[in-house]
Amino acid sequence: MKKKGEISKETLRSISEGLTEVKVDEGEWEDMLIRMGALLNDIKALDEVELSQVQPAFSFNPGGEAE
């Protein structure tokens, strides 16, 4: 039973498809929810790193600091 304010899997799926424009089949969606849990753990783990003064590694220089 869906609680008040809780989004159903179907709604979540259609929002995701709308945002990404990538169609997900019924069977795949169940698989992905499980895998997404693992990915979300990885994403969450990044919160543990202090990044307030850190820029992204966009300018990642292949010569590195050796150049």
Place this chain on the structure above:
Amino acid sequence: MKGIDLASMSINWLSELVRKKEISPVEVTKASLRRIEKYDGELKAFITVTSEEALRRAKKAEASIVRGDYIGPLHGIPIGLKDIVFTKGTRTTCGSKILADYIPPEDATVVKRLERAGAIIVGKLNLHEFAFGATSVNPHYGTPRNPWNGQCIPGGSSGGSAVAVATSLCLGALGTDTGGSIRIPSSLCGIVGLKPTFGRVSTYGVYPLSWSQDHVGPMTKTVKDAGILLGAIAGYDPMDRASSLLTVPDYLSIGKGVRGLRAGVPSDYYFENCDVEVRDGVMKALEVLKEAGMAVEEVTIPHLSHAASAGLVILMAEAASQHENYLKGSQGKEYGRDVRGLLKMGTFITAAQYLKAQRVRSVVRKEFLKIFQAVDVLLTPGLPIIAPGLEQDSVTISGKTETVRSALTRLMRPYNLAGIPAIVIPCGFSKSGLPVALQIAGRPFEEVTILAVAQAYEEQTSWHERRPSM
């Protein structure tokens, strides 16, 4: 010369015979093609074998050498290419159904360089679909067989390359490595695999998986052979915007020993949740290097445990971007189930999450560069496990269960994230006869140092001489 036994030969050894005209490149190439014909039906290492073109080039190489125009140690040597490296006029499937009939209009830079060095390309090697996976289980072309135990995975994504080299179907191969894809199958198949520094080897003409983490590198039976192949493919390429201008050193001048070198062992991360047989094998390898004169000390890299997470988030987002058009189009249904699922998941990563991962990458890279002020190399296990079974989804080490994917990649990803060079070499076998690997990482662009350490270890041991029974 008849009956060449490629199984007992390295590139370095064979090239001397070719140079002295004791063996013809045609005979060597024929020996390679015979082995492919005999064994590859079962091994499934190759997707495409280029017999005619290989023999044509071998005859050309033979004529050159007879004329006295010997080019160097790859002249007339049979080499395989992971089938994600573009070859002009020869199909490049990327292990996928989507590109099953794709014939590239030009060669990748590394192919041009190999051919310039006189290498004979004997075919295109099997892989995990689009290099997006660590097992090489491939629903479209079959799964390459681990030559040490056919019921185990060969590792991936460059599984075909590792199997072909381990079984001497060719003398060396190129693989690609975004989260361990050279080093994982090399570890599981008992060969040498080298992921160079980011920017050292051009990725132009190699189908991208994650632009900021993709590397191309050699897979061989010996350390010296890895140096030979790296020397041929390394160097600036204006077609690759990440390519480095730094001069390419002589990778053949390795072998000066390890006396005076300092090694760091980040035990808290790399030996956590590590199979006992792997740990024992690597600890013995450290003792060998200590006895050879290397100073070994414990080191700590504070955010190492976050490196694998950041690397995965970046990989997922960049791969989803690269594959966006296929995913949205009719080809979306032609992916294998696991790769399609991963790519679709990648589309859910937000820009903010991707940028956070890139910021963590800055932190991790800085920490690596700091540690390399204190030590010359890092010594770790290649993988925390020996080869898992073909159908296995998870592994349990010391009571802790994790997915096979996580176990295969967590010790590898930090070096892709930081873009630093790393090599794996065999350092033992489990009781069940499966290879164990030592991993050596070094400062950016100091492949010479990691090759020297690997060479010193190889000279003291004979693990690299073991061959799977065919």
